[in-house]
Amino acid sequence: MVPQRRVDYGFNGYQVPEVPRASRSARGKGPIRKKLEGNQIHAFEILASVAGKLLESEKPLPSNASSGKDPHYTFDDTIRKQQNKGNSLKEEPCEWGSCDEEASFRACGVQGQSHTLNQFSHLQENFSFEMSGTSKTNVHSGKVCFAKKLGTVDSSSSCGSYSNKVISDCFLSGDYIEEEDKAHVVLKRKLEAEPSKDTSVKDGKANVLVCSEDLLEMEGKPPELVCSEHDVKVPFSGECKIHGSFPCHCVKVVSRDDDENSVGYVQPCTMVEEFEHTSVGDRKIKNLSASKHWRIAPDMKIGGYHRTDGKIKQVYRNGRPCYAHQRSQKIYPFKKRNFFNRRPFTTSDRGCNCENICSSPDKREDGGNCNAAIGRSSSTTGREPSKSNDRNVRLSIKSFKVPELFFEIPTTATVGSLKRTVMEAVTSILGEGLHVGILVQGKKVRDDSKTLLQTGISHDDKLDNLGFTLEPKHSKLIYSQCGNDPSSVSGRTQELTRHSASLVSRPGTSNVSLNPPATNLGSCVDKGLNAVPSFASTSIDKTPPASQALVAVPPINAKPLAVVPFHRRSGHPAYVQRRMRRPFSVSEVEALVQAVEKLGTGRWRDVKMRAFDNAKHRTYVDLKDKWKTLVHTARISPQQRRGEPVPQELLDRVLAAHAYWSQRQAKQQLRAAA
DNA sequence: GTTAGGG
DNA sequence: CCCTAAC
Numbered sequence: 013m014v015p016q017r018r019v020d021y022g023f024n025g026y027q028v029p030e031v032p033r034a035s036r037s038a039r040g041k042g043p044i045r046k047k048l049e050g051n052q053i054h055a056f057e058i059l060a061s062v063a064g065k066l067l068e069s070e071k072p073l074p075s076n077a078s079s080g081k082d083p084h085y086t087f088d089d090t091i092r093k094q095q096n097k098g099n100s101l102k103e104e105p106c107e108w109g110s111c112d113e114e115a116s117f118r119a120c121g122v123q124g125q126s127h128t129l130n131q132f133s134h135l136q137e138n139f140s141f142e143m144s145g146t147s148k149t150n151v152h153s154g155k156v157c158f159a160k161k162l163g164t165v166d167s168s169s170s171c172g173s174y175s176n177k178v179i180s181d182c183f184l185s186g187d188y189i190e191e192e193d194k195a196h197v198v199l200k201r202k203l204e205a206e207p208s209k210d211t212s213v214k215d216g217k218a219n220v221l222v223c224s225e226d227l228l229e230m231e232g233k234p235p236e237l238v239c240s241e242h243d244v245k246v247p248f249s250g251e252c253k254i255h256g257s258f259p260c261h262c263v264k265v266v267s268r269d270d271d272e273n274s275v276g277y278v279q280p281c282t283m284v285e286e287f288e289h290t291s292v293g294d295r296k297i298k299n300l301s302a303s304k305h306w307r308i309a310p311d312m313k314i315g316g317y318h319r320t321d322g323k324i325k326q327v328y329r330n331g332r333p334c335y336a337h338q339r340s341q342k343i344y345p346f347k348k349r350n351f352f353n354r355r356p357f358t359t360s361d362r363g364c365n366c367e368n369i370c371s372s373p374d375k376r377e378d379g380g381n382c383n384a385a386i387g388r389s390s391s392t393t394g395r396e397p398s399k400s401n402d403r404n405v406r407l408s409i410k411s412f413k414v415p416e417l418f419f420e421i422p423t424t425a426t427v428g429s430l431k432r433t434v435m436e437a438v439t440s441i442l443g444e445g446l447h448v449g450i451l452v453q454g455k456k457v458r459d460d461s462k463t464l465l466q467t468g469i470s471h472d473d474k475l476d477n478l479g480f481t482l483e484p485k486h487s488k489l490i491y492s493q494c495g496n497d498p499s500s501v502s503g504r505t506q507e508l509t510r511h512s513a514s515l516v517s518r519p520g521t522s523n524v525s526l527n528p529p530a531t532n533l534g535s536c537v538d539k540g541l542n543a544v545p546s547f548a549s550t551s552i553d554k555t556p557p558a559s560q561a562l563v564a565v566p567p568i569n570a571k572p573l574a575v576v577p578f579h580r581r582s583g584h585p586a587y588v589q590r591r592m593r594r595p596f597s598v599s600e601v602e603a604l605v606q607a608v609e610k611l612g613t614g615r616w617r618d619v620k621m622r623a624f625d626n627a628k629h630r631t632y633v634d635l636k637d638k639w640k641t642l643v644h645t646a647r648i649s650p651q652q653r654r655g656e657p658v659p660q661e662l663l664d665r666v667l668a669a670h671a672y673w674s675q676r677q678a679k680q681q682l683r684a685a686a
Numbered sequence: 687g688t689t690a691g692g693g
Numbered sequence: 694c695c696c697t698a699a700c
Binding site: 590592593594633 | 694695
Binding site: 614615616617632633636640 | 687688689690691
C-alpha cells in the first residue's frame with residue numbers, strides 16, 4: 013500500500029482586497045461600514061466592510077479593476093495572472109460547489125469537491141485557494157495564494173528573501189525537516205534540477221513545503237517584484253527588522269474529513285505529527301479542535317460549547333514566518349457574523365509571537381502581529397491638489413494579511429474538507445478580535461487621540477511609510493514562554509497544557525501515545541457510499557474509538573502546570589459562536605436515510621456513529637434535526653422546497669422510514685402501556 | 687450524555 | 694442550527 017502522504021499547506025495569510033477609502037466611506041451604510049476618520053480605525057470595520065460588501069453584493073463581483081461594474085471596489089486580477097505565469101494549473105474559473113452558503117473556497121484548477129488531495133497533490137506548488145462569495149452569481153473571487161514557503165525571513169535582506177530554516181521536504185510520514193542545512197540542500201538540489209512542479213514523492217519524500225520557484229523568485233528581489241500589486245508597494249525597508257521569525261498563525265489540521273461527499277465514509281487518520289520549528293522565538297501552540305472549529309478548544313474548556321466528537325485536531329502554531337512580501341492574497345467574504353463572534357482563543361497564540369516585522373520599540377508590548385499591510389493610495393502618489401488634501405487624506409489600504417496559517421491534512425482528505433478547513437481558519441482568525449496598528453515611518457502611533465495631521469499621516473512623504481498592522485487584541489494573553497527556549501519539551505507542553513483540552517501532543521515529546529501511523533493509514537480512505545454498512549465493522553473494529561482520535565489529548569495531569577483558564581472577554585456573551593451553516597449534501601442525506609432506515613428514529617447517536625462518525629461537524633442533534641426537516645421536506649410540494657434538491661427517491665424513503673419507525677414506536681408504546 | 691421538540 | 698426540558 014502506498015504510504016499515506018500528508019500535505020501541508022502553509023498559508024501566509026489572506027489579504028483583504030484593497031478598499032479605497034473614499035469609496036467605502038461614500039458607500040458606507042450599515043453598522044459595519046464606517047468611514048475611517050482620523051484615528052478611528054478599527055480592524056473589524058475595515059474587514060467587515062470588505063466582507064460585508066462582498067456578501068451583500070448580489071451582483072457578480074467585477075472580475076478586475078477594469079470591469080468598472082462596481083466603482084466602489086476594485087479587484088485586481090494581476091495576482092492571478094502573475095501567479096499563473098509559472099503555474100500549471102489553469103486559471104479557468106472552477107465552479108466549486110459551495111460548502112457554505114455564504115462563502116467558500118475554490119481550489120483553482122480542480123473541478124470537483126470530491127477530489128482528494130492526493131489527486132492533485134503533485135500540483136501543490138501551484139495550488140491556490142480563493143475565497144469567494146457563494147452568492148450563486150458571484151463567481152469572482154480574490155485569490156488566496158497557496159503558499160508553501162515556510163521559513164524565516166532573512167533580516168539582512170530587504171524583507172524579501174528566505175534564508176535560514178526553510179522548512180522543506182515533508183517526509184511521507186509527516187515529519188519535517190527544518191534544519192537549515194537540509195533546507196538549503198533541498199533547495200539547491202531543486203534549483204539545480206530545474207525547478208519542477210512535480211512535488212510528488214521523491215525518494216520517499218514528498219516535497220510539500222517548499223516551492224523552489226518561489227524561493228528563487230523571492231531571493232534577491234525587492235518585495236515589490238515578488239508581491240502582487242496588492243502587496244506591499246512601500247517596503248518596510250529601513251524600518252524593517254526581522255527578529256527571528258514572524259509571528260504567525262499556524263494551524264495544523266491533522267485530519268478533518270467531513271466533506272459532504274465522504275461523510276461517514278472516511279476514516280480519520282490517527283497519525284499525528286507535529287511541526288517542529290526551531291527558530292528563535294518560535295512557539296508552538298497546538299490546539300486540538302475537538303471537531304471542527306478553531307474556536308472549539310476554548311469552548312470546551314470554558315464549557316460554553318461542547319462537542320461529543322473530539323477527534324479532529326487542529327493545531328495552531330506560531331513562529332511561522334509571515335511575509336509582508338508574499339504574493340498577494342485577497343480575502344473574500346466569509347460569514348459576517350463571524351467577524352464579531354469569534355472567540356479570542358488564538359490571540360494567545362499569536363500573542364506568543366511577539367516578534368514583529370517592524371522595529372518599533374513597542375512591538376513587543378504590542379504583541380504586534382505579522383499582519384502588516386501597507387499601501388498607498390494611488391491618489392496619494394498622484395499628488396492631488398493640496399486643497400483637498402488639507403482636510404482629507406486619501407489612503408488606500410492595500411491589504412491586510414492574516415497571520416500565516418499552517419495546515420496539515422491528509423492527502424486523502426477531500427478538497428471540500430480542505431476548503432472548509434481553510435475557511436474556518438480564516439474566519440476564526442479574522443473574527444476573533446484584531447485591532448489595527450498604525451505605523452508611520454516604522455514607528456507605531458499609539459496615541460489614538462492624535463490627529464492625522466499631528467501624526468504626519470497627512471504628508472505625502474510620510475504616507476510612503478504608512479503602514480497598518482493587524483494585531484491581536486489581547487496581547488495580555490501572551491504567554492511568558494515567549495522567546496524562551498522553544499525546543500524545551502516542558503515549555504511546549506506547558507503551552508499545550510495551558511490550552512488544555514484540545515491540544516496536540518507530539519509523540520516523543522510527550523507522554524501522549526499515538527497510534528502508529530501504519531495502523532491508521534489504511535483507514536484514511538474514502539470508502540464511498542457503499543461502505544456505509546460495513547463502516548462500523550471495519551473501521552471501528554479495527555481501531556478502538558479512543559485511537560480514532562487523530563491526536564490524543566494529553567492527560568491533564570501530564571504536567572503539573574496549572575491550566576490557565578481561557579477567559580472569554582468578560583461580559584460579552586455575544587461572542588458565543590453560532591456554528592457555520594452547512595447544508596446537508598445529497599450524499600449526506602442518503603447516508604442519513606440509509607442509517608435511519610436501518611436503525612430507526614430515536615437512535616440518533618447510533619445513526620451518528622454509524623453513518624457520520626467521521627463527519628465531525630454533524631452531531632447527532634444535527635442528524636435528528638435534519639431528519640426532521642427531511643420529513644417536512646418530503647411532505648411539502650417540490651415547489652416549496654428550498655436548497656439543494658433532494659432526489660424524490662430519497663424523500664420517498666424518508667417518508668417510508670419515518671412511517672415505519674413511527675408506527676413501530678407507537679406499537680412499542682402500546683405494548684409497554686399494556 | 688441522549689432524546690425530543692419548540693424556536 | 695440553537696436551546697432546553699426531560700430522561
